[in-house]
Amino acid sequence: MKVQERIETALDQFLARGESSVAPPRLQEAIRYSVFPGGARVRPQLVLAVAAACGDDAPEVSDAAAVAIEMMHCASLVHDDLPCFDGSELRRGKPSVHAAFGERLAVLGGDALIVSAFDALNQEASAHPTRLVALLNILAQGVGVPSGIIAGQAWECEDHIDLAQYQRAKTGALFAAATMAGAAAAGVAHEPWRELGDKLGEAFQVADDLRDAVSNPEDLGKPVGQDEALGRPNVVAARGIKGAVSYLKELLAEAMASVPACPGEEALRELLMKQAAQFLPRELAQEAA
Template sequence: MARALGRVQVETAPAKLSQALSYAILPGGARIRPTILLSVAGACGDDCPAMSDAAAAALELIHCASLVHDDLPCFDDADTRRGKPTVHRAYSEPLAVLTGDSLIMLAFEILVRAGRAEDANLRAAQLVLSLSQRSGMPGGICAGQGWESEASIDLRAYHMSKTAALFIASTEMGAISAGHDPEPWRDLGALIGEAFQVADDLRDALLDEEALGKPVGQDDLHGRPNAVATLGVKGARAHLSDILAGAIASIPSCPGEADLAKMVRRQAQAIMPKLPERYQV
């Protein structure tokens, strides 16, 4: 990520915008999407590490851009993200918009450069296609935000685009980076994404702002559908366990299948919120 920023943080660039770019992506969160991407590439016998590294960086940049935009006053109007002020609170709303836009452009630049450097133009083109499809319309994260402006929400389409889209990108792009067909990997990404959405709903309902690192109760505040409201806390946890089991079962046959299953199990343990005492009866 630091190397990626080095391409745009030059002396002739606007200083405040350069600072805002670093602020938006460093030190970062769990980096789960690039972790999944690199794990899938490795499971497929990664034969082009420079390409998979570029894909992982591009994916994380798109994710960070989506968070910057998601926090803006026109959407969630959030004050904190990852335990610190959001970009628009720290640097101003105009710079936050430009930060998100710049990160998106940088993501695609990284993929194009990787294709040129590795003489792997076809893979780079496939990576650009996957990432753009999972970022825009009709089924990417832009569509997820768009659903929040509709009077009636298709819950599955909403969750698939808002949260699952970039997880689908992570498994597809991991396979593409290693020269494999991305289609068999779509279900794994979709299920992991669905699991993370349910886990996020649980964290929003169960944790306080200090533990969560961002404002709590956002689903209720903005009238958004969520698993806890539909299933209750215990029902949502049971649903999460079922989704994760399905994700492991969906892993396509590949040389690193066993190691990939272990990675999914580790992530499952990490995202399962601990029940407060009031629910442990």
């Protein structure tokens, strides 16, 4: 089974387990709507890539880890789009969840995905208690305070923001959780994989800042120019387009150099390099060609 198909199948199966005739039907519909169809599934792919490089001796655990990470990511998008934050009416080329189902169901659907992420780990990793404990801690730290994605979102409510700290939390934290979760799911030490996730996450955020500045809504599937319109701190504003592109390349080089020694190190680095080549927005890649 191809990685993308493996991820979609696992997500569908885990969501189906939580669906019931006794649950509010529109809430269940909103939850599925927020997950399918998905984006590039970068984070769960990263989980499975690291798990594979480390042996992937318990694929049911790595599947659950990938699902948990993606559910958290989808929940963050639902909440990020809410009127109290970005007020975005478009996500992944379709109406955002609050635009399609209303604000109340968007809040509840995002909350449900957060709980379901932990439930997915508990269901599939309970036979590997040491791995389960590690995965629960990784997920909690990647999402909560002081430096998870919730803290990252909360920095937007502050008067003074440290750009690096803000982006490490808002984007980097879940990337670091993805690389560490892949290692933990395979039963190996996860802390050495933090730096890879940190660097990839920061690079992805720089790429996202660039897309917001130079792309169009049709290609991106969501509004552009949001950073400037909302006054959010971003790398393009701090460094300019050329400076941001240069910084992106620097981060990607550091990420490749940080891959820990593992059985599948060479294959993993090759895969990451292919994915990293897609980070640069199409408009800028065409200029560089």
